[in-house]
Amino acid sequence: MTLRERVRAWRFWPMLWKEFIQMRRDRLTFGMMTFLPAVQLMLFGYAIQTDVRHLPLVVLDESRSAESRALVTTMVNTRTFDLVGPVASRAEALRAIEHGEARAALVIPPDYLTKLARGETAVAQLLVDAADPQTSGSAMSSALLAAQARGLALIAARTGRAPPIEVRVRPWYNPEQRSALFIVPGVIGVLLTITMTLVTSTAIVRERERGTLEQLIVTPIGGTSLMLGKLVPFVLVGYVQMTVVMLLGRVIFGLPVRGSLPTLYLFTVAFITASLGIGLLISTVAKSQAQAMQLSFFFMLPNILLSGYIFPREAMPEPAQWIGLALPLTYFLKVLRGILLKGVGAEALWREGVILCGLATFLLAVSVRRFRKTIE
């Protein structure tokens, strides 16, 4: 047989052809593969804002002086607070917080100006709705910073001397500190995880449920062609999804690509292989498509919560961090953010690359073994 004939006779081709037809006709899967990236991107890109802005603030200004107004202006200028209105009494301020009209109330007492004039420490009070620790944390630190800034400005005005210390912060990689920039690369990782585990495992289980897997095994197709034909289409889908999300991310959120795209696509092979291994593994355990879906969702949860996709891994208790270390997504997120946001290359990410390759080899070896057993 010539090489050309051999390539043509490879039974992987009809499998691939069939998979693409089925993929096109299966509306649910097709929808998941096209809409999901867009929806995820919009949802997570816009909705997940870990930086707290525009908390409604009411002010009880009993001092009614230029100084008290200057303090309010400093607070509002932090952009953490939006002034929703003055209130006339403490009771009214409390009611505003209770009713959710305000998340914080600034109380400036009548003696604010007199104390300042006498050179004593003037005291103002911030009442904060601290039910949500993340929001209140940032409200409190913003208020303290604003007060200190105002205080330093007053000292500088009085003494005519510059403040002795100043720390100038330069936020690298994401200077405007936009959560979207941090989240969008993560969306790529999460989407690939969903496609490779959920879509792949249900596609294989469907063949078993309908009796076509049995039919295929009786043909001379061979285990390798069968598995490759089943898996390769999803690898291609994964790459398309990744590209689409990056393009959308660029247009909508101004996602930068600071590093090398070929390096990113290369690292992605390892991640996709590892995730496919998990998908294949799920397909050998699940008895029905519904079970495959449940197992995949069960696997998705730790990925979303513990990989560092949204919540910083540094803030997690140690056992949770260990679980995160077993997830391929944890490493792939570092690769994505490293290449897209920081513009680093393989020299900085080789550790993640090695671990991903290790996980991929292990997961694929285990799942292929198990899969072969189920078809024999």
Place this chain on the structure above:
Amino acid sequence: MSEVAVRTVALHKRFGALVAVEGLDLEIKRGEVFGLLGPNGSGKTTTIRMLCGLMVPTSGTGTVAGFDIVRESESVRGAIGYMSQRFGLYDDLTVAENLRFYSTVYGLHGRERDARLAEHSAALGLTERLGQLAGTLSGGWKQRLALACATAHRPQMLFLDEPTAGVDPAARRAFWQSIYVLASEGTTILVTTHYMDEAERCQRLAFLSRGHLIGVGTPKEITTQFNQPSIEEVFIALQAKDEGAAA
């Protein structure tokens, strides 16, 4: 080419403590329509799976279409066609796509394949439904398509595992006509069934009971051997005996 399509010698299959097939000696001639009968759990499916090279026998040997079922299972798979009760069709592919897929997997390509499929679907009356999704076909048409998919590559040997379960009588009759056509062209056919009228259409029958071969012969020889008026009575008597032994 040998006149024997299937030969097994002392074929055994054990699953742990359970003996599914014990000491099976079977010989099927080329071009024969051979029926494999027996109650559920008698070892029919296990036997077919071993012959198709899907399952490795615990001991014993066998050949199908001249290939050793253990050492040459790959070649066995290329020489046979297999159709089960579940049909194994892709509901979301059309009739034409199902045919094209299976025939390509069996090694047909290009113009040769297209010519063969045109002739084959015409012979089975599928031409007008080529563009229809397999999932929208009735049971009888699905069965016809499944047979077409299993035979487009002109297998020497065809395994039919309860191929007519859940299909209406008219479709069953048409199906058996196709079977005879295939047999007349030299295809050897091994069929399992629970319909006794179908069993009587076979040239020779083998009865399995609890993994043992307890009778082989033409339908007439079988009824004489078991001293029963019909194959159906043989079957029922056998099943009663099986259940008695199990209890």
